[in-house]
Amino acid sequence: MSQVDRHLSGQASLATGAAPPARLGGAPSAGATIEFVGVAKRFWKGDTPVDAIGHVELVVRPGEFLGIVGPSGCGKSTLLNLAAGLMLPTAGEVRYQGHLVRDVNTRVGYMTQKDSLVPWRTVESNIALPLEIRGLRGRRKRELVAHYVELVGLKGFERHFPSELSGGMRKRVGLARTLVNDPETLLMDEPFGALDAQLRLLMHEETLRIWEHSRKTIIFVTHDLAEAVLLADRVVVISARPGRVKLIKDIDLPRPRDVARVRFDPRFGRLFEELWAALGEDVRRGDENR
């Protein structure tokens, strides 16, 4: 139990060595977990260029819960892919703890929009995957896996395969698999989009509890503005494609938050409206462009 708790709070982490990994280069600059400096990203659809991200300047502070909202197709997921080092920017640079991200960023945990579970591995074996990659075996591995299976409420489903689970359950396996690796920073791309309202509430509670416990940095991409306001310290509104930072709003709702009640706080309503005004224009514009 104590072992597991220590793991949860991020102190006994194996993933986060003291020295930065060799693949992160450049001069460190303190005070930011992730920096997007003049970042642009262009994709090619055959011969036509698609500018997913126009020009993004954004600093993610250590330990903060950052919500990112924007109309669909505005490059929100691209931002996370860049932070994870799965793709490189067309212009500008992405820095992680001051080091240029040049390759896959193994210091982050990334929950992609797709659940990306390994279909031939059972629930527990999927959750064990990051531990196996780190070379963790035996009792300690089993304990951690059991702990996270319980955490996401999948006890009794350990030996099921992803194809035997509902969409919501698969998401929770993905969450457990990301958390078991105890990353410093969590990138979450609409992680709870597929869940029903009740379950989402539970997962929000769980996410906040884990975050408050571990003080990880979390970047949370969502299309649900209320979800962003509910959870985040700051909410970033991204414009329609090509994505730019349109507005950054501090969410000054008190912590710890009760996810079931915070919606009824009058400040919640004001924040929501202000953000919606910024977001709404682009949602409509994005719609017309289609």
Added chain:
Amino acid sequence: MSRALEVELPVERPGPAAPSLAERPSKGRRGLVLLLTRVVLVGAILVVWQYAAERLIDPFWISSPAEVWARLRKLAVVGDSPWEALVNFPSTDLVFHLRYTFQEMILGLVYGTLAGTVVGFVLGRARFLGDLINPLIIAIYSLPKLALAPLFILWFGIGIESKIVFSATIVFFLVFYNTFIGAREVDQDLVDVVRIFGANRFQVLSAIVVPSALTWVFAGVRLAVPYSLVGAVVAEMMASNRGLGFLISSAANQFDTGGVFAALVVLMIVSVSINGLVGRGESVLLRWKVVSR
């Protein structure tokens, strides 16, 4: 620990293993009715066949169930009384032919699968090489394999070698093609996932690429098993003095229709059993592929 635990989650729990969901309702009464109807149907066909052979068509062409049964008996057992038949089943003669065919089939399957897996994986991973050789492979693949048999007989003689090579060739292409595709179409998202977990090249291969390709290999082998039997039997029919294919062709050469049918019955029993076994193995190995509804 977590509040999520105290809430009964609104999810349907699929049954254990849950193999073919479609088959489940047919168990019980419906299954019994089906079985009985099948028995009656087969019985009716046999009766009509027997009647036709006695009254309508010269048994030279269609033999008759009674004659086929007699030939089967002669092939499978030695002796006349039922007791002798039981003790002497299967006859050394039948075992001799069956063993020969099995040997060709299994060796063909093993060699073909090994070669198909290795070549498929290498060409699938080495993109340039794959693109280079792919058209050639497709060209050979689209060739009817039967057309290769005379060449193999020429090269490897009329002994067991040419049959093994022929069977292995058929198996090779089925397994190769599946492995090739499997090694190419590895889900990039899965690769990204393990890379973020810090996997090195070898770990990406062992955790994602190889298992992903292996599921395709299994699919190829599943497909190849019945064909390995086809390969062995067809090659035997072309040039051989033993095996199930030989039994068929030698009976046919002697205008022994009953003998042909008897050998076909044996072949049918063999292939149905093999397919049944493969199906069992598949449902165990590929349980994760079952989609629950």
